Structure formats: structure tokens, C-alpha cells
Amino acid sequence: xxxxxxxxxxxxxxxxxxxxxxxxxxxxxxxxxxxxxxxxxxxxxxxxxxxxxxxxxxxxxxxxxxxxxxxxxxxxxxxxxxxxxxxxxxxxxxxxxxxxxxxxxxxxxxxxxxxxxxxxxxxxxxxxxxxxxxxxxxxxxxxxxxxxxxxxxxxxxxxxxxxxxxxxxxxxxxxxxxxxxxxxxxxxxxxxxxxxxxxxxxxxxxxxxxxxxxxxxxxxxxxxxxxxxxxxxxxxxxxxxxxxxxxxxxxxxxxxxxxxxxxxxxxxxxxxxxxxxxxxxxxxxxxxxxxxxxxxxxxxxxxxxxxxxxxxxxxxxxxxxxxxxxxxxxxxxxxxxxxxxxxxxxxxxxxxxxxxxxxxxxxxxxxxxxxxxxxxxxxxxxxxxxxxxxxxxxxxxxxxxxxxxxxxxxxxxxxxxxxxxxxxxxxxxxxxxxxxxxxxxxxxxxxxxxxxxxxxxxxxxxxxxxxxxxxxxxxxxxxxxxxxxxxxxxxxxxxxxxxxxxxxxxxxxxxxxxxxxxxxxxxxxxxxxxxxxxxxxxxxxxxxxxx
Ligand code: ATP
Ligand code: MG
Numbered sequence: 001x002x003x004x005x006x007x008x009x010x011x012x013x014x015x016x017x018x019x020x021x022x023x024x025x026x027x028x029x030x031x032x033x034x035x036x037x038x039x040x041x042x043x044x045x046x047x048x049x050x051x052x053x054x055x056x057x058x059x060x061x062x063x064x065x066x067x068x069x070x071x072x073x074x075x076x077x078x079x080x081x082x083x084x085x086x087x088x089x090x091x092x093x094x095x096x097x098x099x100x101x102x103x104x105x106x107x108x109x110x111x112x113x114x115x116x117x118x119x120x121x122x123x124x125x126x127x128x129x130x131x132x133x134x135x136x137x138x139x140x141x142x143x144x145x146x147x148x149x150x151x152x153x154x155x156x157x158x159x160x161x162x163x164x165x166x167x168x169x170x171x172x173x174x175x176x177x178x179x180x181x182x183x184x185x186x187x188x189x190x191x192x193x194x195x196x197x198x199x200x201x202x203x204x205x206x207x208x209x210x211x212x213x214x215x216x217x218x219x220x221x222x223x224x225x226x227x228x229x230x231x232x233x234x235x236x237x238x239x240x241x242x243x244x245x246x247x248x249x250x251x252x253x254x255x256x257x258x259x260x261x262x263x264x265x266x267x268x269x270x271x272x273x274x275x276x277x278x279x280x281x282x283x284x285x286x287x288x289x290x291x292x293x294x295x296x297x298x299x300x301x302x303x304x305x306x307x308x309x310x311x312x313x314x315x316x317x318x319x320x321x322x323x324x325x326x327x328x329x330x331x332x333x334x335x336x337x338x339x340x341x342x343x344x345x346x347x348x349x350x351x352x353x354x355x356x357x358x359x360x361x362x363x364x365x366x367x368x369x370x371x372x373x374x375x376x377x378x379x380x381x382x383x384x385x386x387x388x389x390x391x392x393x394x395x396x397x398x399x400x401x402x403x404x405x406x407x408x409x410x411x412x413x414x415x416x417x418x419x420x421x422x423x424x425x426x427x428x429x430x431x432x433x434x435x436x437x438x439x440x441x442x443x444x445x446x447x448x449x450x451x452x453x454x455x456x457x458x459x460x461x462x463x464x465x466x467x468x469x470x471x472x473x474x475x476x477x478x479x480x481x482x483x484x485x486x487x488x489x490x491x492x493x494x495x496x497x498x499x500x501x502x503x504x505x506x507x508x509x510x511x512x513x514x515x516x517x518x519x520x521x522x523x524x525x526x527x528x529x530x531x532x533x534x535x536x537x538x539x540x541x542x543x544x545x546x547x
Contacts, residue, residue, distance in 0.1 A: 002054055006311035008046065008252050012054065012222060015250065021221040024056030028082070029063040029096070029211070032074040034266035035281040035288040036081045038302070038323070042257040045306045046224050048087035059218055060089035065096045065210045067192040077281075081289040085299045096214050097196050103205045103213050104157065106243040107168060107186055111149045115242050116186060117142060118152040119169045126167075130182065136175035137182040156189055159202045163189045170209075172238060180235045184208060212236045216245035223251045227315060255315045261470040262287045262320060263477050263486055277490065278471075284527075284535050285471040285494050295468060296515050296525025296537030301327035317476060321544020328538050331515055331523040336364045336371060339409075339453050340518040340534070341502040342465060343386035346429040346457060347400075349414060351436065352380040357456075360440070362410040365517075376504065378411055381457040383502045388452040389430060391419065398450035400430070407451040409519070413438060453519050460502040465524065467496040467536045501534075510534075 001017070004010040015021045028047040030040060051058035060082065062075060082089075110116035119141040121129060131137040144152075149168075156166050168187035176182055186209040191202050205213075215223045223236070230253045240248055258264065264287055272278045272286070281288050284295035292302065305326040309318050339362075358378045365371035384400065393401040400406045405415045412434035420428045435443065474480065474489040510516070512528040515537065524534040 007313060008050060008222070008224060008254060008311055009053070011250070011252055012050070015221070020248075020250075023221070024051055024054035025058070025219055025221045026051045026056065026224055027059040027061050027215065027218060027220050029061045029214075030078050031063045031066070031068070031266075032071040032078060033068050034074060034270055035077050035290055037264050037266070037269065037287045037289065038259065038262075038292065038305075039257045039264040039287075041085070041289060041302060042306055042309070043224070043226060043254075044082060044085070044087065045303065046254060046311060048082070048089075050222070050224065052087075056221075057092065058087070058089060059092040059094060059220070061094040061096060061214065061218070063096045063207075063211070064194070064196065065205060065207055067190060067194040067204060071195055077290060081293075084289065084293060085303065092218075094214075094218065095196060096210060097194060099210070099214050099217055100197060100201055100205070102217060103210055104203070106213060106245070107205070107209070108150065108153065109244060110170065110186075110242060111146060111153060111168070113242070114146060114171065116149070116168055116170050117144045117146075118149040118156070119144075119167050119183075119185075120165065121167075123164055126185075130179065131174070133177070139169070139174055139183050142171060142174075142183065153187070153203075156187070157201075157203050159191075161189060163191055165189060168203075170235075170238070170242075172235075178231060178234055180208070180232050181238070184235060208232055208235050209239055212239040212249065212251075213243060213245060215249040216240055216243075216247050219247045220249040221247070223249045225251060225253055226256045227253045227313070228256070229253055253313070255312050257309065258315065258317045258478060259287065259323065260317055260320045260475040261472045261477065261491075263472070268486060271487075277487065282529075284466070284468050287471075293513075294525075294528055295535055296331075296513075296523065297327050298330055298515075301330040304330065317478075319544055320470060321542050322546060324538045324542050325544060325546050328523065328540075328542065331517060331537065333367050334365075335515045335517045335523055337362070337366075337519050338507050338516045339376065339455055339504045340463070340465070340507065340521060340524070341383045341385050341453070341455055341460075342498050342521065344383040344455075344460075344500075344502045345386045345389060345427050347382045347384050347414070347454070348429050348431050349380050349382065349412075349434045350417065350431050351433045354380055356380070357458075360410045374506065376410065377456045377459045378408075379456040379458045382408070383455045383457050383460060384408075384430075384452055386427075389416075389427070391427075399452050400432075400450075405435075405446075405448045407448050408434075408454045409451050411440060411454070412436065413443065413448050455502050455504060457502075459505050461505055461508040463501050463503045463507070464530075464533045465498045465501050465536065466527075466533060467498065469494045469496075503534075 026047045028044045048058045129138040167185040169183045172181045187203045233251050236251045282290035282294045305323045359375035361373040388399040414432040414434050417431040422428045471494050472489045473491045510526040515525045522539040523537040527533040
């Protein structure tokens, strides 16, 4: 027996102990109408992860019950994202629509048993007759003779009636306190081409009817889904009980994932893509798995995040700082350090020979001794970052300042001399002298407090960086002020492009997707689409405190 680490596993352990199931079989049922986002990731980690933990299996099923438009792009992307996270479904890949024939047969059986009937209320009447907590629903066609319903249902399928004319309804309980049980619709007429079934069908099962049947036909033991399906569970169980299906899956619900400064609704995400507010589904600011991947998130950091938020029954809002913390922590351990200068200014070391090149050893990763060191060339003309120099320094400024001294990381101490300006007043170059005697050693006569990073101007390569940040400014994007839309809260600084950054020569060979810590700046990943561009994954430090 596996030790339960959440309530789902407790339920599963009960079922195992009672002998209701022997092998755990779950499924992940995405609708192929968009890319997977971090919310889906929670669901799929629970589906695949729970099966894995119990030595069971998990199916991947495209939930295409709703006639949707062509979507091979989405299907392929969903598969790629799941594999990227390290999960697999072997040969158990299905489409919900493959069960249409069987689902139709089961509906016919329900009619024959008197458990379903053809209703001809218009959608408006359907709503009007729904009743309320003190009044039961009214269904004038409930006692239609079985033969008549069978005939009408067959003709519905044959395409004899217009959309909305008839529905097939389950005969359950018009007075139920759960409105989902007040004779819910099981089938409706729709004249729309299905991406896989073509025009074969003009009656389509409702999700609440199709889903339990699909689960049962696949032998799913535990159908894990998000909390909004909780009120649908009695209907799920009703369908399983009343249809002749080969197994009895159990539905268990968990809380949806919400993250601050983010929207996790496919509808909203699609809007951002279709209106070019972002640069596609894989824009590095998107909470999609392909966006996070392009940004530089690793599967390990995402799985760590999902693990830390846990599986709970209560909906809550998770701080995006936790997600950022997870990738920061992982890259801190694993990413090699490199030097990049986002805002280069020139430093000329006056007392250093013109044609000399020296190589200094710098650590590839202080957290990982096995990462070793590399050699960084030093020459007379260098770049430092404009932010590491202040002509009028604020108090406690331990970087380069007039007449001040600073350590060039892994190399000499330099002292600031003449500051040469351009005509417009900007700095053209800063002249310095290096303490060639002390070298990389520590001077005995004085203390040099600051250390800054640098690059040889002769050897440095030029590149571009995009500093990505949160896409939305508002923490709780689910609860916006009256009259405001989520697009009103787009962060104008969510992608700040900096052209002409200077990078260490070896970074020019970085492979797309390769990740580094740019020392003193943050974690960066070589973009997979734009040439010669580094995406900021996350800054070095976050303000979010992780307990
Ligand atoms: P959306 O609201 O983004 O359109 P959806 O629920 O319609 O999402 P599906 O493709 O049907 O998207 O989702 C597949 C599975 O992922 C479902 O079981 C659903 O419950 C789950 N899921 C979707 N969003 C979240 C979320 N934010 N947190 C946890 N699970 C989620
Ligand atoms: Mg859905």
C-alpha cells in the first residue's frame, strides 16, 4: 500500500483496501482547442502522477465531444508538452469522439428502459421551466411513450429536424436540489462539421453524458477532475449506474489552480494570441507550458512548483513568486555562470599594455565544484555595466565612482581616473589604472569593497536580451474592479528589449534553450525562435518569501 499524501490518494487507498480496484487507471482529458497552461499542468500531474505512484496507467484522451474546428496543431502541442514534462501514455491515446457510436447506442438503451425521453422545449422554455429551490422543474414531454422517443431520436440522428427542435433528456428527478439532476439534456442537435467525424453526426452528446461513458469504456478507475465538476458527480454516477458499461469509475474533484498576475482561461489566452497582444501561444510571458519552456523554465522546476502547491479541495490563489522561486532555485544549482553586460560603457586601463591579453580563471558555478572554471580574456579596453558606475554616487555605493577603487571580478583592482564625455554629455569612456602589483590578491594597505563584472571589449560579442516580467499588473486577475477588463491590466514593462548587450565570447555558441546565470543580473535562456537573443527567465532575487 502506498502512503497517501493527499485526499485523492486516501480515497484510492480506501478503494484498494476494500478490493474495489486492483490497478489504478486514470486519464487526462484535455480539450484540443488551445495549448496547455500551468493550470492544466496541475491536472495532468495529478492524473499521470497518481497513476505512476500506484504503478498504474494513465490514458491521454482528447475531449473533442464538442464539435470543434481543426486542431491537429493543438493535439500535437499537447502531446509534446506532456512528454516534455516527462509523462507518457504509451499507446493509450484516444479521442472522445471515437465513442460516439457506442454513446448513441447507450442513449437508445436508456430510452428503451424509460430512463430518457425526447423533449421539445425550446432552449428558452427549458430555462424557464427549470424551477427553483422551492419549485420543481416542469417537463411536459416527460411521459412521451418510449416508442415515440425512440422514433424521434432516430430521426434526430438522421437529420430530419433543425437545431434546437428536440433534445434527449435523462429522466431523473425534476425536484432534485441539484439542478444537474433535473432531467438534464443528454443529446442535442447541431449541424456542424466535426473535425474527425466530418458530417457523420448531427446529434452530439453533452459532456456530462459522454464523459462518464468514455471513462467507463476505457476502464478508468479514478476520474480526477477540477472542483467545478463536483455538483455534476451525482449525474456522473447516475450515467454509470444506468448505462450498461464495463466498469465503474469514481470521480474525485480537486481545486483548480489560480496564480497571481496571470489569467488561466483558454478563452482569455486565445484572445491575447489572436489580437497580437502577445507573440503567439509560446510567448515567453504566457502561462502556457510552451511559453514557460521558451522563457527558460525547466520541467523539473514546474514539477517542483506543482508538488509544492499540493493537492487540495479548496480553491486558492498561488503567488506567482513561488513559480519564479522554483526555477530560480533550480537554475541556481544547475546553470553555468556567464558574463553579460546589458548597458556597456567603456573602461580604458591606462597602465595596461595595448597588445597584451591575459586569461583569468572564473568559476562556472560556485554551487557545483564539478562545473569547473573557464578562462576569460582581459585586455586594455573593457566594458563594464553603466549601472556599476556613478559620477555622483549615492551613499554606500561600492561600485566604480570618481577616484574610487573596485575589484573587477576574478581580476585586477582598478582605480577610477579621467571620465571622458561625448558631446551630448554621455560618458564615452572611463580611464582607470589597474593595481598590477596586487593582481588577483588582496591588498594589505586598504580595503576594496565592491566587485563588478567586466568583459574585454576586443573579445566580447554583441547580442540582445529581452527582460521578461509578469504579464499583468493586478495580483488577483479573477476579481477585477467593476467595468474593467483583464486587458486593462497588461504590464507595459512585461517585455523590455535591450539591443546590443555585450556577452562573453563563448556565449556566442550557446544553443537555443541553453540556460545561464548572467552574473549579478539574472537567469537567461537562449531564445529558440529569435536569433541571437537571450530571454530573462527570472531575476536573481525575488521579493516573494518561501517558508
Ligand atoms: P479552460 O478554462 O482554460 O478553458 P478547460 O477546463 O476548459 O480549461 P480542458 O482542456 O477541458 O480545459 O482541461 C483539461 C483538464 O484540465 C480538465 O480536467 C480540467 O479540469 C483541468 N484544468 C483546466 N484548468 C485548470 C486549472 N486552472 N487548475 C487545475 N486543473 C485545470
Ligand atoms: Mg473543459
